[in-house]
Amino acid sequence: MSNMDQVKEKPEEGSSETAGNEFPILITGDEFKKLIESGEDFILVDIRRESEYEENHLDGAVNIIRRRVRKERDTLDPSKRIVLYCGSGFDSLDSASMLRQSGFPKTQSLKDGIDGYNTN
Numbered sequence: 001m002s003n004m005d006q007v008k009e010k011p012e013e014g015s016s017e018t019a020g021n022e023f024p025i026l027i028t029g030d031e032f033k034k035l036i037e038s039g040e041d042f043i044l045v046d047i048r049r050e051s052e053y054e055e056n057h058l059d060g061a062v063n064i065i066r067r068r069v070r071k072e073r074d075t076l077d078p079s080k081r082i083v084l085y086c087g088s089g090f091d092s093l094d095s096a097s098m099l100r101q102s103g104f105p106k107t108q109s110l111k112d113g114i115d116g117y118n119t120n
Contacts (some may be wrong), residue, residue: 025096027083027108029117035083042081045069046114047095058085058114069095070102078104085110085117 027035035042046053046061053063064072066086076082082104084092089112096109110117 023081023106023108025093025100025108026089026111028111032083032110032117035081040081042083043076045076045082045084047084047086047092048114052087056114058117061085066091066095070098073099073102073104076104079106081106081108083108083110086113087115089113089116 044058044061046057046063047066047069048063049065050063053061057063064075069084076099082096082099084096084099084107086092086095089109092109092113096107099107
C-alpha cells in the first residue's frame with residue numbers, strides 16, 4: 001500500500017495512527033468543543049487558503065496554508081497538542097499525518113473540517 005493509499009483511507013473515529021498514542025489522529029467536533037472548554041493549551045492551525053481564513057476561521061487559529069505546513073513545521077511546538085483543520089477534513093488529515101511522521105505525536109485533524117464543525 002502506498003503512502004497516498006494510506007492517506008486516502010480515513011481512520012476510524014477514535015483510532016490512532018501511532019500505536020499507543022493517546023491522541024487519535026481525528027478529533028470530532030464534540031471532542032474539540034470539550035478541548036476548548038477544558039482550557040488546555042493547544043495550537044489551532046487553519047490550513048486553508050488565506051482568503052478562506054480571512055472570510056471565516058475558528059477563534060485562536062493561526063493560518064498556515066497547506067502547502068507551507070511542511071516548511072513551517074519548525075514554528076510549531078512538538079510538545080503541544082496541535083489541531084489542524086481545513087474545509088472538509090481531508091487536507092488536514094493528510095497534513096496531520098505528515099506532522100506525526102515528522103515528530104509531532106499530538107497532532108490531530110478536526111473531523112469533517114470547519115464545514116462539518118460549523119454545522120454542529
